[in-house]
Amino acid sequence: MPRSRSTSLSDPRSAPRARTCLALAAALLLIGAALPAGAQAHGLVGRTDLPIPQWLFAWVAAVVLIVSFAALSLLWPQPRLERAGATRRFAVPLALRVLAGALGVAAFAVVVYAGLAGTEVATANLAPTAIYVLVWVGVPVVSVVFGDVWRAVDPWFAVARAGRWALRAVRGADAPPLRPRLTYPERLGRWPAVLVVAGFGWLELVYVDRDVPSTLAVLALVYALVQLVGMGLFGIERWRSRADGFAVLFELFSRIAPLELRDGQVATRPLLSGLPKLDAAVPGTVALTAVMIGTTTFDGASNGELWTSIAEPLQDLFGDLGFGVTVTAELTATIGLLGAIVLVGAFYRMGVAGMRTVGGDHSTGELAQRFAHTLVPIAFGYLLAHYFSLLVFQGQSLAYLVSDPLGDGSDLFGTATATVDYTVLSAAAIWYVQVAALVAGHVAGLMLAHDRALTLYRDAREAVRSQYWMLVVMVGFTCLGLWLLSAVST
Numbered sequence: 001m002p003r004s005r006s007t008s009l010s011d012p013r014s015a016p017r018a019r020t021c022l023a024l025a026a027a028l029l030l031i032g033a034a035l036p037a038g039a040q041a042h043g044l045v046g047r048t049d050l051p052i053p054q055w056l057f058a059w060v061a062a063v064v065l066i067v068s069f070a071a072l073s074l075l076w077p078q079p080r081l082e083r084a085g086a087t088r089r090f091a092v093p094l095a096l097r098v099l100a101g102a103l104g105v106a107a108f109a110v111v112v113y114a115g116l117a118g119t120e121v122a123t124a125n126l127a128p129t130a131i132y133v134l135v136w137v138g139v140p141v142v143s144v145v146f147g148d149v150w151r152a153v154d155p156w157f158a159v160a161r162a163g164r165w166a167l168r169a170v171r172g173a174d175a176p177p178l179r180p181r182l183t184y185p186e187r188l189g190r191w192p193a194v195l196v197v198a199g200f201g202w203l204e205l206v207y208v209d210r211d212v213p214s215t216l217a218v219l220a221l222v223y224a225l226v227q228l229v230g231m232g233l234f235g236i237e238r239w240r241s242r243a244d245g246f247a248v249l250f251e252l253f254s255r256i257a258p259l260e261l262r263d264g265q266v267a268t269r270p271l272l273s274g275l276p277k278l279d280a281a282v283p284g285t286v287a288l289t290a291v292m293i294g295t296t297t298f299d300g301a302s303n304g305e306l307w308t309s310i311a312e313p314l315q316d317l318f319g320d321l322g323f324g325v326t327v328t329a330e331l332t333a334t335i336g337l338l339g340a341i342v343l344v345g346a347f348y349r350m351g352v353a354g355m356r357t358v359g360g361d362h363s364t365g366e367l368a369q370r371f372a373h374t375l376v377p378i379a380f381g382y383l384l385a386h387y388f389s390l391l392v393f394q395g396q397s398l399a400y401l402v403s404d405p406l407g408d409g410s411d412l413f414g415t416a417t418a419t420v421d422y423t424v425l426s427a428a429a430i431w432y433v434q435v436a437a438l439v440a441g442h443v444a445g446l447m448l449a450h451d452r453a454l455t456l457y458r459d460a461r462e463a464v465r466s467q468y469w470m471l472v473v474m475v476g477f478t479c480l481g482l483w484l485l486s487a488v489s490t
Contacts (some may be wrong), residue, residue, distance in 0.1 A: 196245020381441020
């Protein structure tokens with residue numbers, strides 16, 4: 001347990017370390033500000049359209065992080081988030097939970113049917129927008145506000161629970177409790193979820209036919225079938241919390257929320273306090289956080305000059321080996337996606353290795369697990385910053401797509417003639433939201449890291465010194481995120 005809670009800022013021995021930390025942060029900031037023009041993704045505004053120069057945003061973001069770090073050192077002497085609990089507020093009626101599950105199943109059926117029976121024009125079919133915008137971007141945004149809403153509407157989860165209830169009814173009340181046929185291997189941990197999230201990233205960013213509605217519908221059906229079989233063999237909760245990539249990912253984001261939804265109960269808790277409860281010792285958890293950030297990073301960089309200079313030699317190489325144009329493009333992009341994930345993981349590992357020098361006999365692997373939850377708000381900041389304009393504008397298309405899901409001219413709800421209003425938000429407003437999301441995500445990461453360090457090290461001085469390296473990591477990720485937002489292809 002911590003013996004002292006005095007801050008290290010008053011300790012003369014910490015001054016050289018603090019100066020080193022600030023120098024490293026400044027160096028990373030200069031590197032981020034000096035990066036060449038790069039990607040413009042999903043309708044992000046260009047640098048020439050920004051209301052404030054790019055370099056000023058980079059400096060302000062770094063200053064915010066450094067000031068936040070200093071404020072935490074002075075004003076946060078005791079762990080708060082680690083010890084925070086949830087307060088139960090009310091129970092959700094069973095009928096409402098059943099209705100939510102039924103709506104999830106119905107929505108899934110409509111999306112799949114639209115993909116299979118509707119037009120192959122991606123923008124006129126409900127399936128691509130529902131999957132890429134509503135689920136992949138919309139659910140995380142809702143989750144960080146209202147908690148794990150996906151659990152309430154998850155279609156295969158609802159089918160599995162309904163099947164369990166029916167089986168229990170058939171067996172009778174006196175029958176022994178149902179048990180999984182197989183034991184889920186602990187060594188697998190969350191690695192299946194890692195593969196699912198990385199695979200969806202590959203589908204979205206690499207696969208040439210990513211927008212073909214029928215392809216998406218078939219993949220959705222296969223995925224649902226795999227989840228149902230897995231839950232039937234290994235148990236609903238065990239499989240869902242380890243191998244269902246969407247459930248695991250959305251549950252991670254929901255830990256940011258001040259609301260907790262579970263087993264029909266609604267509870268309130270301090271913002272971010274759900275993340276320290278994450279069992280990051282489960283194998284694959286650290287890799288999952290790297291995948292979350294790495295896929296978005298590659299999406300932002302994939303159209304920029306830096307990636308082009310790397311991709312062209314790879315494409316020439318694969319072309320010389322006899323691969324076709326499509327396969328060459330997919331292989332090249334696959335290497336880029338994997339490279340982005342590895343670089344994110346390596347950068348985080350570097351910060352953790354630096355923390356190990358503080359003391360406390362903590363191994364690098366242990367520290368990587370103990371601080372893995374600090375990357376979750378950063379991952380959400382990247383996601384919101386990168387896809388915010390997509391959510392705002394493309395999300396409006398759901399108004400006419402739900403009325404004409406097949407793209408065959410139907411008008412079920414009288415909204416088939418609705419259009420997308422591109423003036424609902426200005427380019428400047430979108431840019432401010434994106435930058436705010438990035439900075440807020442990294443400040444939240446600093447808060448979580450500081451709070452965890454206070455429980456991990458002997459006193460506050462060691463805890464603060466351990467976070468010099470995490471500050472460098474946060475500044476580095478911030479610079480990378482700002483570059484991805486503001487750089488423009490030429």
